[in-house]
């Protein structure tokens with residue numbers, strides 16, 4: 110059988126630096142574990158714009174459709190702020206999500222014990238936190254039509270976006286959340302604003318339908334998204350899996366990520382329907398952004414990107430054991446007090462650069 | 475000159491209980507400070523539905539349009555969950571907001587020193603926190619058309635809502651935020667998703683326009699709403715005034731409220747355009763909900779509703795000194811360790827009922 114294929118899109122800012130460490134990890138798995146990939150690399154975001162005048166070239170898009178998984182670094186930077194909406198770095202990412210139809214975005218919010226002190230929340234609130242946010246990623250107000258800025262009747266302008274969800278769009282992401290819950294603590298909490306939005310009513314009804322007809326064994330609850338934000342802050346450990354739409358998911362998952370104090374540590378997976386070979390269409394990326402302020406200085410923490418590769422091992426390549434091996438190596442390094450700049454707290458530790466962190470993880474493997 | 479008029483809509487759940495204490499406070503201001511109001515009372519939410527079959531009767535709506543200010547308790551309860559969307563308790567509140575055109579919703583997120591321990595955040599992060607969230611309240615996805623649930627092309631359904639903002643809608647709430655900032659620390663942070671939504675681009679541009687043309691002396695910054703949620707959790711004291719749209723404001727203000735650990739303490743004001751007498755159309759209400767689980771037990775904390783009346787004194791009746799007097803009385807009571815059940819922490823204190831808290835505040839006045 111051919112090697113599984115992996116397309117690397119390092120992107121902008123700290124993307125290339127953190128991705129360099131991931132490539133070393135991938136190399137290690139090839140040499141030591143016989144887990145080899147067909148690697149290719151290409152441009153996305155501002156880096157693609159600089160060369161092609163668009164944040165994702167058609168040829169790159171085509172390649173992404175063919176590989177078994179895409180690994181992305183980060184996109185964006187101040188240099189591109191002046192660009193027109195249609196060619197901003199983010200559009201490259203959004204195009205990948207949409208055209209690969211990656212409807213299920215998995216965002217674990219996990220608090221690493223060695224790092225609990227970094228949370229702005231009290232240790233007893235966040236220690237041991239481990240929740241999974243499943244965010245719908247290909248629909249809703251991100252992609253709904255009509256959209257745009259138009260002249261209004263009073264000589265001004267009107268800005269319009271459309272929140273739009275169909276039965277099938279809701280059901281498929283619901284299934285993804287219920288499947289995950291079965292492998293975790295069997296609890297799903299769905300968040301919307303059904304008290305204000307009809308699209309939220311439909312969301313709630315379809316979640317209920319999928320639950321009653323296909324996953325009656327999983328516990329399902331519903332929460333308004335504003336209350337969800339409050340409950341995440343108040344007592345996040347009440348949750349196991351949270352499922353929500355594209356826009357609420359954007360905000361709530363960032364809020365949850367920050368609770369853990371481990372932003373530089375958090376990976377994500379964006380999954381679509383199974384391909385001919387049974388593997389889901391998939392893109393993996395760290396939750397953090399391109400951090401232009403520290404780019405090129407060897408300060409970035411590569412762990413979120415490395416753990417994104419671990420998610421690829423688990424969700425794309427059915428190598429849960431290898432994923433766990435990598436995750437355990439990361440935990441060990443943290444427990445040993447190895448720290449990139451973002452992880453340097455009052456407790457101290459051994460300061461390392463981006464590649465120093467890569468060294469430490471390779472050594473721990 | 476006639477007495478200023480105040481319409482009291484106690485609503486559902488703990489609404490009537492907390493409002494009873496506010497009425498005693500209002501009585502005190504009449505007797506001791508010569509500040510008398512023409513009071514009237516009416517029904518809203520489930521209480522109105524039970525009598526009229528709608529969550530806000532037309533006659534009540536008309537009355538609300540005539541008075542100088544409306545004071546609202548809370549709406550909603552499990553009994554009404556089965557009702558059709560169009561007559562749910564929340565619709566009464568939304569109708570008031572829309573028809574009174576209360577476009578500027580002021581939600582202070584303040585951490586009371588005596589209560590900092592109740593926050594799930596570390597004391598050093600929240601102590602002294604005092605930010606003001608200005609939420610647009612009459613437009614956006616809450617009211618945009620088209621909306622509804624329709625059959626889709628694949629035999630399923632589609633849920634649609636429309637995010638819609640005009641130049642003028644954005645500018646007026648922007649002005650309200652800049653005015654407030656001038657009386658505070660002169661900083662406004664505007665939050666949207668201009669990287670994804672055209673309505674967010676318009677929001678950003680109009681904020682910039684109002685700033686450059688009318689409030690160049692105020693510091694204006696922009697932040698994506700997902701980053702806003704993160705920054706609120708990470709380091710909330712970086713903010714002074716935050717201005718955002720209806721839906722983001724709903725979520726971010728609840729998140730901010732929960733940071734303070736003082737949910738039972740937080741008031742809000744919803745303001746519209748000036749009436750003939752120069753006073754703005756206004757509705758005041760606590761941020762907390764109707765808390766059906768503790769309704770009727772004398773356990774509810776009346777402070778958020780009492781502080782909402784203090785906001786009325788300040789924003790509707792130009793009685794800033796009287797407002798401060800009331801706020802100081804509340805602070806004194808807290809410093810003295812007087813505690814309703816929700817404020818009872820490990821430190822202990824003197825437990826009181828809803829009316830016991832009213833007694834203590836009256837005594838402190």
Ligand SMILES: CC(C)[C@H](C(=O)O)[C@@H](O)C(=O)O
Pocket residue numbers: 199202203359669670700
């Ligand atoms: C970069 C941006 C378009 C994106 C989003 O809004 O989805 C980001 O915030 C994310 O959550 O992945």
Ligand SMILES: CC(C)[C@H](C(=O)O)[C@@H](O)C(=O)O
Pocket residue numbers: 304305335564567568724
């Ligand atoms: C009750 C509900 C309709 C309301 C809203 O969503 O605006 C509430 O959450 C609020 O924030 O006042």
